[in-house]
Amino acid sequence: MNIAKACLSAINQTNTQSTDLAYQEVFDAIDTAFTEQFGLLGSDHQKMRDALDTIANLPEDELSQAPQIARLALKKPH
Numbered sequence: 001m002n003i004a005k006a007c008l009s010a011i012n013q014t015n016t017q018s019t020d021l022a023y024q025e026v027f028d029a030i031d032t033a034f035t036e037q038f039g040l041l042g043s044d045h046q047k048m049r050d051a052l053d054t055i056a057n058l059p060e061d062e063l064s065q066a067p068q069i070a071r072l073a074l075k076k077p078h
Contacts, residue, residue, distance in 0.1 A: 006033035047073055 010029035011022065051073030055066045 002037060003030060003033040006030065 006029040007026055010025040013025065051069050055069050058065060
């Protein structure tokens with residue numbers, strides 16, 4: 001949805017510009033929206049990988065901490 005909004009916004013802002021420039025504005029808006037969207041996914045992915053790595057390396061006598069580590073990784077930032 002954010003990507004579509006970025007495209008429409010870029011199109012609406014280019015009504016008096018050349019077609020090539022209008023296309024470039026739309027392409028730039030798409031790139032920016034994808035970067036923002038996938039940047040969030042990438043950081044979430046890394047957070048989950050780090051939590052799984054921590055859990056995988058827990059000593060046997062500390063495995064009871066695994067659920068808490070998982071909950072912390074899943075917690076949304078405020």
